[in-house]
Amino acid sequence: EAGVTQFPSHSVIEKGQTVTLRCDPISGHDNLYWYRRVMGKEIKFLLHFVKESKQDESGMPNNRFLAERTGGTYSTLKVQPAELEDSGVYFCASSQHISGSAIQYFGAGTRLSVL
Amino acid sequence: GDSVTQMEGPVTLSEEAFLTINCTYTATGYPSLFWYVQYPGEGLQLLLKATKADDKGSNKGFEATYRKETTSFHLEKGSVQVSDSAVYFCALAHNAGNMLTFGGGTRLMVKP
Numbered sequence: 001e002a003g004v005t006q007f008p009s010h011s012v013i014e015k016g017q018t019v020t021l022r023c024d025p026i027s028g029h030d031n032l033y034w035y036r037r038v039m040g041k042e043i044k045f046l047l048h049f050v051k052e053s054k055q056d057e058s059g060m061p062n063n064r065f066l067a068e069r070t071g072g073t074y075s076t077l078k079v080q081p082a083e084l085e086d087s088g089v090y091f092c093a094s095s096q097h098i099s100g101s102a103i104q105y106f107g108a109g110t111r112l113s114v115l
Numbered sequence: 116g117d118s119v120t121q122m123e124g125p126v127t128l129s130e131e132a133f134l135t136i137n138c139t140y141t142a143t144g145y146p147s148l149f150w151y152v153q154y155p156g157e158g159l160q161l162l163l164k165a166t167k168a169d170d171k172g173s174n175k176g177f178e179a180t181y182r183k184e185t186t187s188f189h190l191e192k193g194s195v196q197v198s199d200s201a202v203y204f205c206a207l208a209h210n211a212g213n214m215l216t217f218g219g220g221t222r223l224m225v226k227p
Contacts, residue, residue: 043217101147106159
């Protein structure tokens with residue numbers, strides 16, 4: 001069974017450009033999460049989808065970030081326009097259940113470098 | 116709000132040494148506690164978890180006990196191997212929503 005896949009693995013863009021990250025969760029997992037780790041700090045929650053609906057987007061930093069999950073399958077996270085402080089590693093995770101003890105399965109992450 | 120604090124690294128040990136990585140948390144209620152590990156070039160993998168007070172999670176020789184009285188979840192291993200070199204993250208989650216709150220991560224380097 002395929003795990004959570006993310007691409008690209010690394011993206012280098014200039015300030016002001018647009019970047020779209022993609023996440024394919026494990027098949028059958030209704031719950032999809034985005035996290036990011038900026039400048040070696042803590043991994044921070046961004047948002048949570050249940051199927052195609054945004055369950056919690058309290059971690060989204062500002063309106064330059066737009067996440068979608070059309071059809072409840074893969075998800076995209078668009079940053080437009082990108083700023084220097086957006087550099088970091090963006091992780092996607094999926095889980096089958098929503099309880100606090102449910103295991104989240106992570107992708108390898110997308111490293112975003114904004115120059 | 117919730118927070119997780121873990122010891123800063125890097126932690127450098129010789130092979131077969133004893134490992135402890137401290138983790139303490141601040142949270143309301145009774146969250147579930149996790150240790151995730153990230154090996155070089157890979158994503159985060161669940162190492163172990165505990166869902167209630169006094170539970171002990173264990174996997175691959177690693178152990179951690181959920182201590183409600185000290186709000187801690189320290190990771191231990193009796194004899195580390197070079198292959199254990201990785202970054203270790205302590206995290207918690209509540210039942211509602213299941214979003215994870217992570218500590219800052221601790222890099223472990225094991226030398227032969």
